[in-house]
Amino acid sequence: MNIPHPIAAERKEPSASPARANARIRVQGLAKRYGALEVFRNVNVDVGDREIVAIVGPSGCGKTTLLRCIDGLIAPSSGKVEISGVEVTAPLPGVAMVFQQFGLFPWKTVFNNVAYGLRLAGASKAEIRERVPRFIKLVGLAGFEDAYPYQLSGGMQQRCGLARALAIEPSVLLMDEPFAAVDAQTREILQFELLRIWEVRPTSMVFVTHSIEEAVLMGHRVVVLKGRPAGVFEIIEVDLPHPRTRETLMHPHFAQLREHVWTTLMDEARAAELQLQR
Numbered sequence: 001m002n003i004p005h006p007i008a009a010e011r012k013e014p015s016a017s018p019a020r021a022n023a024r025i026r027v028q029g030l031a032k033r034y035g036a037l038e039v040f041r042n043v044n045v046d047v048g049d050r051e052i053v054a055i056v057g058p059s060g061c062g063k064t065t066l067l068r069c070i071d072g073l074i075a076p077s078s079g080k081v082e083i084s085g086v087e088v089t090a091p092l093p094g095v096a097m098v099f100q101q102f103g104l105f106p107w108k109t110v111f112n113n114v115a116y117g118l119r120l121a122g123a124s125k126a127e128i129r130e131r132v133p134r135f136i137k138l139v140g141l142a143g144f145e146d147a148y149p150y151q152l153s154g155g156m157q158q159r160c161g162l163a164r165a166l167a168i169e170p171s172v173l174l175m176d177e178p179f180a181a182v183d184a185q186t187r188e189i190l191q192f193e194l195l196r197i198w199e200v201r202p203t204s205m206v207f208v209t210h211s212i213e214e215a216v217l218m219g220h221r222v223v224v225l226k227g228r229p230a231g232v233f234e235i236i237e238v239d240l241p242h243p244r245t246r247e248t249l250m251h252p253h254f255a256q257l258r259e260h261v262w263t264t265l266m267d268e269a270r271a272a273e274l275q276l277q278r
Ligand SMILES: Nc1ncnc2c1ncn2[C@@H]1O[C@H](COP(=O)(O)OP(=O)(O)OP(=O)(O)O)[C@@H](O)[C@H]1O
Pocket: 034, 037, 039, 057, 058, 059, 060, 061, 062, 063, 064, 065, 066
């Protein structure tokens, strides 16, 4: 059901619906509906080569749906997604997704989970033997090659999911709340590890998160999705220095940006509350 949104009319069309000169991902006029439910409409976002774009928005606004459209797992109702100039109609090689709930195969060991994408891509046995341990080590899971997911903590399972995505050396990494299911301390460790890995091996990344702090820390830009149907309400440039480290969190501008994103999202929550009171 489409409920008119009280603040939809106030939506600022983002000034920089930025046609990045070297866009790796180009989302153009994207809309998705499920029957009567129009999830989002007219979403335009470009993600540059080696850029991290964080996406925030209230629960149910269509963040996962948008990622699935970018990954080619579902078709949009209108508009299109291009990756490296190719229109996405099915999952493309070189694009990896990390899911919120790890998405590991419980019957496969860490080694075989990490090898999965490589095998799918037709990598040779020698390549698998060389690459898999390298990525297991990169995410700090060395020694756990033969363990099964049930023998790992949540944080370790998330590392395994990350290694699996990284092992195919993707040019595009799509992450759907990758750290939502781990405890706060592990989350912080994984955030900085991912940033460290990104510094070594920069990819285009779309990073969906509920955490405003995480969005500002990870993102070169933060896209705020909101409204019903949702749309890009604002795109915020995160002009904080690189590499992003723990010190970034102490930067006075970090606090300003966090407040800005927070206020933008809280307007939405207040509007929803008003709607309920009617
Ligand atoms: N396969 C589907 N069929 C019908 N409706 C769907 C389907 N998938 C998602 N939806 C609906 O689309 C809307 C957006 O869902 P989506 O999972 O993309 O939201 P989200 O922003 O990722 O939410 P969250 O922050 O809670 O993860 C929701 O109203 C959901 O019920």
